[in-house]
Amino acid sequence: MSTTVDPGGWALVLHGGAKEIAPEKEAANRAGCLRALLSGAAVLRAGGSAVDAVEAAIRVLEDDATFNAGRGSVRNSDGEVEMDAAMMDGATLDVGGVGAIRDVRHPVAVARLMLRETPTLLVAEGAQRFAAAQGAELRGPAELLAAAGDAAHDTVGCIALDSRGDLAAGTSTGGLEGCHPGRLGDSPVPGLGFYADNGLGAVAFSGDGESISRCMLAAHVMHRLEGGSPQAAIESAIARLGRVGGDAGGIVLDPAGNIGWAHNSPHFAVGMVRGNDDRPRIYLSKGEEASHD
Ligand code: GLY
Numbered sequence: 555m556s557t558t559v560d561p562g563g564w565a566l567v568l569h570g571g572a573k574e575i576a577p578e579k580e581a582a583n584r585a586g587c588l589r590a591l592l593s594g595a596a597v598l599r600a601g602g603s604a605v606d607a608v609e610a611a612i613r614v615l616e617d618d619a620t621f622n623a624g625r626g627s628v629r630n631s632d633g634e635v636e637m638d639a640a641m642m643d644g645a646t647l648d649v650g651g652v653g654a655i656r657d658v659r660h661p662v663a664v665a666r667l668m669l670r671e672t673p674t675l676l677v678a679e680g681a682q683r684f685a686a687a688q689g690a691e692l693r694g695p696a697e698l699l700a701a702a703g704d705a706a707h708d709t710v711g712c713i714a715l716d717s718r719g720d721l722a723a724g725t726s727t728g729g730l731e732g733c734h735p736g737r738l739g740d741s742p743v744p745g746l747g748f749y750a751d752n753g754l755g756a757v758a759f760s761g762d763g764e765s766i767s768r769c770m771l772a773a774h775v776m777h778r779l780e781g782g783s784p785q786a787a788i789e790s791a792i793a794r795l796g797r798v799g800g801d802a803g804g805i806v807l808d809p810a811g812n813i814g815w816a817h818n819s820p821h822f823a824v825g826m827v828r829g830n831d832d833r834p835r836i837y838l839s840k841g842e843e844a845s846h847d
Pocket of ligand 1: 708709727729730738739740741759760761762763764
């Protein structure tokens with residue numbers, strides 16, 4: 555259990571997907587990431603928890619059709635919208651996940667409601683029944699579908715460290731265009747698309763879910779954090795994908811607030827802010843960050 559409070563010790567990192575960003579979509583990606591970053595940062599600046607900050611940031615991304623989550627979801631091969639989301643509390647190792655859920659505005663909020671429940675993952679109708687029983691906000695498929703022709707985007711994610719030293723991770727995805735009904739990727743499964751443990755760090759991925767799952771990328775990052783930096787851990791994870799192929803990007807925070815991020819996709823929309831300088835930074839690729847240093 556955490557006891558000390560460092561008012562400037564918080565940090566928040568989010569991503570809007572590992573993907574190719576067309577020049578005309580750059581501004582929307584930057585603006586959406588910044589809005590989400592400011593929403594999560596406001597929670598942490600006010601002394602709120604990492605779990606609350608992650609939920610606040612991802613809710614903003616889910617309401618923005620620029621990103622493949624919530625409003626920016628895509629159709630499976632039946633023409634249906636099925637979404638996945640998860641949340642993990644690094645202080646308690648509580649996990650909440652929903653898979654192939656339909657008709658909710660904020661899948662991440664349903665995952666958050668699952669956090670203190672015994673099951674770690676509910677799927678399909680079971681997840682929808684849970685969401686309805688909890689009074690989750692509903693949305694029909696027409697309101698959740700991405701603009702036609704805009705399938706070049708992927709999962710969103712967020713990780714945060716609060717002023718008490720607690721870490722959290724969250725993910726949300728609007729599915730894979732034309733995928734088999736009921737398909738789950740990495741996003742709702744701990745150790746695959748995300749993980750958080752106060753003693754080690756927090757991580758969230760985006761990208762080809764089957765590849766991320768086969769390589770257990772989040773678990774790999776957590777093992778690498780035992781003796782290395784967040785940047786080394788995430789670079790090692792992305793390199794591991796070479797065994798199976800596929801594109802991905804990942805963000806990592808350690809308990810001291812050190813940040814790592816990497817991707818092998820053409821772009822990776824990332825935002826980050828720390829309490830001790832409180833200056834939001836948004837990048838669309840690692841190369842862009844390097845050119846600003
Ligand atoms: N990374 C999201 C998915 O493959 O479902």
